[in-house]
Amino acid sequence: MEKRVSFNHRLLPYLLLLPQLAVTAVFFFWPAAQALYQSVLQPDPFGFDNRFVGLSNFQYILSDRYYLEAFGTTAIFSSLVTFISMATALFLAVAADQVIRGANAYKTLIIWPYAVAPAVAGVMWIFMMQPSIGVIAYYMKVAGFRWNPTLDGTHAMALVVLASAWKQISYNFLFFLAGLQAIPRSLIEAAAIDGAGRWLRFRTIIFPLLSPTTFFLLVVNIAYAFFETFGVIHTMTSGGPGRSTTTLVYKVYADGFVGQDLGSSAAQSVILMAVVSLLTIVQFRYIERRVHY
Amino acid sequence: MVERRGIGTILTHLALILGVAVLCFPIYLAFVGSTLSHDEILSVPMPLWPGGQMVENYSQALAAGTQVPVARMLFNSMVMAIGIAAGKIIISILSAYAIVYFRFPFRMLAFWAIFMTLMLPVEVRIVPTYEVAASLGMLNSYSGLILPLIASATATFLYRQFFLTVPEELAEAARVDGAGPVRFFKDILLPLSRTNTAALFVILFIYGWNQYLWPLLVTTRPEMNTVVIGLQQMMPSADDYGNWPVTMAAAILAILPPVAVVVFMQRLFIKGLIESEK
Numbered sequence: 318m319e320k321r322v323s324f325n326h327r328l329l330p331y332l333l334l335l336p337q338l339a340v341t342a343v344f345f346f347w348p349a350a351q352a353l354y355q356s357v358l359q360p361d362p363f364g365f366d367n368r369f370v371g372l373s374n375f376q377y378i379l380s381d382r383y384y385l386e387a388f389g390t391t392a393i394f395s396s397l398v399t400f401i402s403m404a405t406a407l408f409l410a411v412a413a414d415q416v417i418r419g420a421n422a423y424k425t426l427i428i429w430p431y432a433v434a435p436a437v438a439g440v441m442w443i444f445m446m447q448p449s450i451g452v453i454a455y456y457m458k459v460a461g462f463r464w465n466p467t468l469d470g471t472h473a474m475a476l477v478v479l480a481s482a483w484k485q486i487s488y489n490f491l492f493f494l495a496g497l498q499a500i501p502r503s504l505i506e507a508a509a510i511d512g513a514g515r516w517l518r519f520r521t522i523i524f525p526l527l528s529p530t531t532f533f534l535l536v537v538n539i540a541y542a543f544f545e546t547f548g549v550i551h552t553m554t555s556g557g558p559g560r561s562t563t564t565l566v567y568k569v570y571a572d573g574f575v576g577q578d579l580g581s582s583a584a585q586s587v588i589l590m591a592v593v594s595l596l597t598i599v600q601f602r603y604i605e606r607r608v609h610y
Numbered sequence: 611m612v613e614r615r616g617i618g619t620i621l622t623h624l625a626l627i628l629g630v631a632v633l634c635f636p637i638y639l640a641f642v643g644s645t646l647s648h649d650e651i652l653s654v655p656m657p658l659w660p661g662g663q664m665v666e667n668y669s670q671a672l673a674a675g676t677q678v679p680v681a682r683m684l685f686n687s688m689v690m691a692i693g694i695a696a697g698k699i700i701i702s703i704l705s706a707y708a709i710v711y712f713r714f715p716f717r718m719l720a721f722w723a724i725f726m727t728l729m730l731p732v733e734v735r736i737v738p739t740y741e742v743a744a745s746l747g748m749l750n751s752y753s754g755l756i757l758p759l760i761a762s763a764t765a766t767f768l769y770r771q772f773f774l775t776v777p778e779e780l781a782e783a784a785r786v787d788g789a790g791p792v793r794f795f796k797d798i799l800l801p802l803s804r805t806n807t808a809a810l811f812v813i814l815f816i817y818g819w820n821q822y823l824w825p826l827l828v829t830t831r832p833e834m835n836t837v838v839i840g841l842q843q844m845m846p847s848a849d850d851y852g853n854w855p856v857t858m859a860a861a862i863l864a865i866l867p868p869v870a871v872v873v874f875m876q877r878l879f880i881k882g883l884i885e886s887e888k
Contacts, residue, residue: 324791333708337701343759349739426630432868434820441636455655544733548822573737588732
């Protein structure tokens with residue numbers, strides 16, 4: 318991974334690195350160290366002094382019913398978002414891969430919602446689903462369904478899951494389509510000549526060959542559901558009603574900025590860092606594997 | 611494809627049309643909402659066809675908004691998105707150049723210090739990052755909106771991968787011809803990376819435009835809000851009727867620049883998206 322020819326210059330490389338290292342030090346290492354440091358401190362009730370408390374912040378949050386609840390909420394939320402958006406995207410990608418007429422138009426129409434920010438997606442879905450003015454909410458009422466996301470936690474969860482999954486479909490579609498187009502046509506044609514129908518071909522040839530893409534998207538989607546959906550949740554439900562849509566990232570925000578409980582919030586940040594590191598390691602190992610075969 | 615005719619192809623088209631319709635419906639409805647009058651939007655069920663208030667709603671949103679004119683917030687978003695994209699590209703291309711083309715003490719240390727940031731998104735270290743920005747007096751400023759978000763290594767990684775594919779002979783030839791490192795960078799490497807840079811710019815622009823949590827914390831004065839944050843504040847709460855038509859006009863305005871980028875620079879967008887994830 319090194320260039321044979323390299324320039325010799327005493328000062329220049331450091332000058333070139335300086336901007337990025339400076340930004341990284343100030344806005345990455347300093348805050349990360351701060352989080353680690355604060356996670357073992359407890360401010361006294363008057364805010365004059367910090368006391369070293371070891372791991373008791375961790376002990377506290379890990380035995381906190383609400384924190385464990387947020388873990389559960391995040392698990393449900395992330396699996397639903399990941400599954401719904403990947404399944405829909407795969408379905409659309411398989412269909413778009415088969416058509417010839419209008420293929421580009423379909424592709425453009427499916428990828429452009431990528432540009433919608435998660436928070437804007439939240440506002441648009443609220444507009445559609447709010448019990449008082451929402452069009453979809455109205456038709457659900459007509460159909461006899463008592464839809465009330467402002468009071469019913471399950472409905473609120475359904476709402477944030479749908480909006481978050483919707484926003485991610487375009488992204489997944491693009492990668493699935495690229496994956497599908499990389500599968501050699503001759504394999505599919507050979508199977509067709511042997512008499513395999515569409516479903517059999519998908520199940521035994523296409524889906525297994527797509528597995529690197531699927532696995533990659535799985536990691537990306539979990540990371541998306543963990544971190545980037547904050548905007549959706551904040552605009553749509555603010556974690557409510559009654560904490561039913563409070564995910565881990567939302568709780569870091571709520572405890573740190575609304576509740577001002579810095580020790581607990583810092584400890585939660587540290588736990589989240591561990592979760593992300595784990596996801597990254599999984600992703601890197603997988604990339605390594607993909608490079609080798 | 612294998613089966614060219616028959617019912618299957620028609621079904622495929624039907625499925626795609628249905629999928630596109632479902633996918634586009636929320637945006638379509640927001641557009642319809644932005645063209646209706648206040649009374650039309652409150653009538654239940656609201657019409658599903660655009661009304662005649664488009665010009666009024668959009669000009670009210672742009673010029674007045676509900677607290678701050680949307681035009682002002684669009685400007686803030688534009689500064690932030692371009693700042694993030696340009697800033698990240700500049701610091702990344704320079705540091706990748708240093709890491710790939712120079713031998714110097716602490717090179718690997720610098721490499722790892724930068725690549726550590728690949729692991730932790732800003733959401734995870736949000737509270738301490740906020741404290742750092744506050745203690746540097748960066749709240750309610752463009753530098754506060756931009757700088758913390760460019761502390762990430764994705765672009766550096768990309769440039770490093772690209773530089774490693776550039777043939778060695780180019781650098782050799784440049785050296786033989788007496789070109790120094792600055793000259794080589796400016797006249798050879800920079801032009802070679804043009805497409806990559808453009809693709810990266812497109813992705814980073816959308817990334818910057820769509821930021822939410824960070825601008826929410828850093829901007830407390832309404833006139834520094836980005837349009838995505840401002841939109842959340844314009845949204846009527848559950849128990850008042852607010853001004854949905856103007857809010858929806860703001861929503862459409864908020865997605866217009868990134869949508870234009872995706873639609874009109876589709877090739878670069880797809881290239882950028884797929885490469886930045888490799």
